[in-house]
Amino acid sequence: MSENYEDSKLYRLRHSAAHVMAQAVLEKFPSGKVAIGPPVDDGFYYDFDLPRPLTPEDLEEIEARMREIIKANEPFIREEVSAEEARQIFDDQPYKIELIEGLEDGGIDEHGNPVDEKPVISIYKSDTFVDLCRGPHLERTGQINPKAVKLMNVAGAYWRGDEHNPMLQRIYGTAWLSPKELKQYLWRLEEAKKRDHRKLGKALDLFSVSDEVGSGLVLWHPNGAKVRFLAERFWEDEHLANGYEFVYTPHIGKADLWKTSGHLDFFAENMYAPIEIENQQYYLKPMNCPFHIEIFKSGIRSYRDLPMRFAEKGTVYRYERSGVMHGLLRVRGFTQDDAHHFCTPKQMPEEIDFVLSFSLHILRSFGFNEIKAYLSTRPEKAAGDPERWRDAEAALEASLKRAELPYELDEGGGAFYGPKIDLKIQDALGREWQLSTIQFDFNLPERFDFTYIDEDGHAYQPYMIHRALMGSIERFFGILIEHYGGAFPVWLSPVQAVIIPIADRHVAFAREVSKVLKDAGLRVSVDERSDRMNAKIRDAEQQKVPYMLVVGDREMENNQVDIRRRSGERLGAMLVDDFKALALKDVAEKVEG
RNA sequence: GCCAAUGUAGCUCAGCGGUAGAGCAGCCGAUUCGUAAUCGGCAGGUCGUCAGUUCGAAUCUGACCAUUGGCUCCA
Missing domain, CATH: 3.30.980.10 (Threonyl-trna Synthetase; Chain A, domain 2)
Structure with a gap:
């Protein structure tokens, strides 16, 4: 526009x-x-x-x-x-x-x-x-x-x-x-329809939503789960390498917890009805924060321990009105790649810098390069001291500037508990989707009254940051599907190469090739059906497998595979070991296409 | 939640008062082929669910469920 x-x-x-x-x-x-x-x-x-x-x-x-x-x-x-x-x-x-x-x-x-x-x-x-x-x-x-x-x-x-x-x-x-x-x-x-993640989800057998299970509750099929597993493994490695500690928390918590957190006051209409047992009411969690706070509160924290970064792929449930569900992009049960940072006021600017650049790193690793940022400031009704709001807003803005990220100001668009940065990405058709969010919270530290001991021996309230990078893994996956039109980069493809024997006499060799590649950690399969090569190519193309490896008499003789990309590009015959090196390089470099 | 449309085989869809059809996929058989669909056969459906109208309902009516496009909400 x-x-x-x-x-x-x-x-x-x-x-x-x-x-x-x-x-x-x-x-x-x-x-x-x-x-x-x-x-x-x-x-x-x-x-x-x-x-x-x-x-x-x-x-x-x-x-x-x-x-x-x-x-x-x-x-x-x-x-x-x-x-x-x-x-x-x-x-x-x-x-x-x-x-x-x-x-x-x-x-x-x-x-x-x-x-x-x-x-x-x-x-x-x-x-x-x-x-x-x-x-x-x-x-x-x-x-x-x-x-x-x-x-x-x-x-x-x-x-x-x-x-x-x-x-x-x-x-x-x-x-x-x-x-x-x-x-x-x-x-x-028309092109947008072809890339629709709901259509591709079916065609590539990635996920489904079953009436029997319930609206807005996603079933990840093996192919989709493979992509998710690979994305999560990358996510985990990056978090471990960047000072995060993983935590695991339950799916339900007692009513008092949600009363303390304010969810029953501010978020009740998005929560599932409570489960009652032994005269206690338990709520399915719509967010992970209270649990992470309880972990923080479980011991005495020194300024030397800070910043603390608790990360969890936490599955949450939110009641969404029946008319608003949309494929993977708006669901009732989803997993957030959530984390909560606890830091001293002094550490805050650096912590924001870190989390922003880490977010960008993660998004860019999945091919999202056009990232638009929004800075949302203090709304009319807000919890917390205005001075701290100003500090936090300034810190967020400074961080955006240091990251050289163009952003738009959303005046008064912050949550009642704090200002935030939202990162939105565009798919190939120019539609904008919010993935990451980095939010300050002045509300929960007060409500849960947690502290750390500073150098002077006194207790102080830490600053708290909520962040989700992929946002919801379901939504992220939906957008990832649309971004690539189902043709995931090699490192994320459920099947990276299909070996296509031309005739039955080539099957044994195809299996040998398959073993070599599998031993190297590649995901390959052999199309052993008695169909013609052309049919196998067509099927592999439609499944958007990055590489088709045709093997016939010539290849068998020279220990080669004849390589075709899903784009239709022919790379010609290549030694099996050379293809292995090529594919491993694609994986390591997260090559697209 | 609201407005409208849609819901028939695993998928895409035809049939729209006289008790269900195609293509693809699947299974079986034949074929052994050089860069996007080989040929033949077989099997597969409480026509979203529940009521109602009718001699008779996939077809008409109502309620409910779900999906799609919006609105509102959310982010």
């Missing part, structure tokens, strides 16, 4: 297309009420309150009518009106009246947020449609290319985005300068 999207012709075009659509809808439903209809990233939408639900056939009709309106080449005419005049123009449009009142009351925009400048009320007329609108628009409907507009789908949307308000029908459309760009956009959507 370019920064001046709002000044672009594309923006005006989409905004204008939204008006044309609204006109077509109102012609079809004269009693319909209109809400708002702005341009969005790849198109536009308009929200309506209509007498009945829209059908796909309605959309076709509306789209056809839009083309007629475009061909009529009606001008868009802007007028400025007083609030009183506006009220008269829109007297049968309650949502517009509400908007007018917002403008009149000293500036509230269409989303209900206050705006600074004194608003001018403007309307735009085009043909039979009049809309309360700040613009801007094209000069005429004819400037929209009728072949570059398409209505995409209908969705429910609450008026002003508030679930207490009535639900409207939102029609999403897309519009481009040329039919070619529309075609490209639709092609991009």
Whole structure:
């Protein structure tokens, strides 16, 4: 998204297309009420309150009518009106009246947020449609290319985005300068579907979610579990090499624990109902922090012990509303690669530096190089002393600067217990996903009242940092699948090479090759089926196996394998030992492709 | 949770009032082949679940469950 999207012709075009659509809808439903209809990233939408639900056939009709309106080449005419005049123009449009009142009351925009400048009320007329609108628009409907507009789908949307308000029908459309760009956009959507982790999860037999088990509860199949195992092993090695200590904690804890932590006050609606036994209530854990704190509290801690870094791949359960689950990216049971750092105030800047650069190192190791950072600061309602907030925010910001990481400020976007840095990554199609989070916590040290003994012999409260790098391993895996389109780098591939004997007489040799490679620690299999070589290649390609090793008479004679990459590239015949060296190098260097 | 759509064999889908079909995958057999699908045969389904309407329901109705696209929420 370019920064001046709002000044672009594309923006005006989409905004204008939204008006044309609204006109077509109102012609079809004269009693319909209109809400708002702005341009969005790849198109536009308009929200309506209509007498009945829209059908796909309605959309076709509306789209056809839009083309007629475009061909009529009606001008868009802007007028400025007083609030009183506006009220008269829109007297049968309650949502517009509400908007007018917002403008009149000293500036509230269409989303209900206050705006600074004194608003001018403007309307735009085009043909039979009049809309309360700040613009801007094209000069005429004819400037929209009728072949570059398409209505995409209908969705429910609450008026002003508030679930207490009535639900409207939102029609999403897309519009481009040329039919070619529309075609490209639709092609991009098709490509995105091919990379969808849910589709690839099935095709590559990576994971599933079973109705019998429950919604949002992931089953990792052998192939997916292999990738996870390899990712976790790397994660473990890196943590051990970087001053972390591993801990393990249970899945449930007593109600009092969650009362102390504040979860029952602030997080209860995301928690599963308690399990009662021997008159005690136990809750399934939605987070790991209280357990790690109890470990910290289990002994007297000296400043000499700090910083302490407790890490755990902790499986947590959170109740998510039924409509929000999404493949691996939003689930009810997931494993966080969690850690809690305890340090002195003096150590804090260095600790932040460390955890930020460690996060980046981990993400980059998985091929994520386009990383976007967000710094979220103190919200209105916040626990802890404002001075400590300022320190912590400054430390986070300084760290981002030292890491030379571009970041955006999310003013007031911190958690109630502390400011944070979130790292988001883009997949190949430009969608942004949050993985890592580095959060300060001023709340739990107070609530659990834990301390360390400083040089002067007195007890002080340590600073506490929560962090998750992959975030949730489920989500991380989902994004990893989409990032690579299922073609994992060699070091992560469940099967790294398939050996393809051309005829049965080559099977024995194929097995020998397999043994040599397996002994070297490579994951290989032999396709011994009596199918033709071409069929075996096709299957291996579809399973996105990095290397296909064809063995026939020639190879058998020379102790070679003929190598084909999943990209289709042919490397030709190579000694078995040379291939072994090549593959091991790929693994060691985490080569992609 | 809300709005809408969808749910038929392992997968992708057709059938839409007269008791279930294809391709791929699977199994069996034949084939032994040089860089993206060899041929033939066999087997496979309480048509999401539970009610209801009907002489008769995969097909119509309702409730529930799940999925998809949004909204809200979360991060």
